[in-house]
Amino acid sequence: MSLLLPICSYELPTLNNCDETSSPLEIQRVEFESEDVHGPELCPHFFWNTFLLKNRPCLVKGPARVMKEWPAMRNWVTSSGEINFEYLIDAYRDVQVPVTEITKDISMEYGGMNCTTMSFQNYVQYFLKYRESDYSASMPCLYLKDWHILVNHGNDETGTRTPEKPYETLPIFASDWLNETSSKDDDYRFVYLGPKGSWTPLHADVYGSFSWSVNIAGQKKWHLYPPGNERRFQMSNRQSHPQYNSENAGIEGQDFIEVVQQAGETIFVPSGWFHVVWNVSDVISINHNWFNGANICYIWHQLQNALAEVKQEIAEWTSLKDCAEGFEINDQKQCQLILKANHGMNYSSFCDLILNIWEKRMDRLKDFDDRPEEEERVLLDLAILRHLINHHLLNDVDLASEYKQKFNFAISQQLPRGRCC
Incomplete structure (x- = not known):
């Protein structure tokens, strides 16, 4: 199968x-x-x-x-x-x-x-x-x-x-x-x-x-x-x-x-x-x-929704004069801190996880000899990660430029032994 x-x-x-x-x-x-x-x-x-x-x-x-x-x-x-x-x-x-x-x-x-x-x-x-x-x-x-x-x-x-x-x-x-x-x-x-x-x-x-x-x-x-x-x-x-x-x-x-x-x-x-x-x-x-590649896009979407809720909360706070000081809707650092507190994860922790999985899968490809099923699993993970990065993460306006650079570098790497995903 x-x-x-x-x-x-x-x-x-x-x-x-x-x-x-x-x-x-x-x-x-x-x-x-x-x-x-x-x-x-x-x-x-x-x-x-x-x-x-x-x-x-x-x-x-x-x-x-x-x-x-x-x-x-x-x-x-x-x-x-x-x-x-x-x-x-x-x-x-x-x-x-x-x-x-x-x-x-x-x-x-x-x-x-x-x-x-x-x-x-x-x-x-x-x-x-x-x-x-x-x-x-x-x-x-x-x-x-x-x-x-x-x-x-x-x-x-x-x-x-x-x-x-x-x-x-x-x-x-x-x-x-x-x-x-x-x-x-x-x-x-x-x-x-x-x-x-x-x-x-x-x-x-x-x-x-x-x-x-x-x-x-x-x-x-x-x-x-x-x-x-x-x-x-x-x-x-x-x-x-x-x-x-x-x-x-x-x-x-x-x-x-x-x-x-x-x-x-x-x-x-x-x-x-x-x-x-x-x-x-x-x-x-x-x-x-x-979670894994089967639901990773949904996990990302949930994180985006959670960030949107944080921005809405901040917008409501800033509409009140007494609470406005120190808060701006587009203050990304503040938003990400609140997102981490509310959701348990923010953009940085999610992106670090994705980069970690990418590096692990790239390393594992170097070791395969006669285990085609495990190799197929790893190549599938890489294909899903590449799709997530290209079509979702790099297009997100709230994603920090440093992570976009890391993702662009990751997907520019050639797979070991001429493989493709």
């Missing part, structure tokens, strides 16, 4: 417009007939062409033989399928973990809940007490979320007592530009550990990224809204973020997809799909945010 080039459009394909067989809305389930890590279902080409380019979600079951080898699957779960707290405390006892207090208000805006940190051991002690109380309403519901478990894994200074990396990313998710270029102390790979009844508010993933999430133990329920369907929760154009309303959730199969995810299953959530997630039972899961 050959890798298809993405159509670098700002408009996201959805289940409604990419495949006539996809109505009513439903999720495609992928079950591995082969337990071979190189089998057809695990082939990155298959997943790229079928799901990433079409921006369609799927639920992946297995492969059992591959995932059984993960230390997380062997050690984090008891023989009866429950979370193995004894092992986890021994491994992560003194690690400081982020904990969010979950409210009963399902309409709570994403990021609007109270967060704190505590030692992993203290969190587990709370968790067991909460479970023993039968999840009593008199106790707070605390959810361990966004734990960067891999950052210093195996480092005794952080309290981690196990040298084993808990898992290996499946080949279908391996093309991950975001985590490939993230710093050692901050990545987009997380562990979630939550009691029955905890939940995550309605949101789309950071930067417009893809996400994948595998349940190591427990069961989750997802409501997935295709791009645009989240507008039913937006009460006005001035509302910064749609807020979930169970009374206006819509019709399953028409407005959203409901997915019940079991232990050992992995869900793929495409770019721009808003989702709300409930833990039906006690759950521990591994989650990645990521």
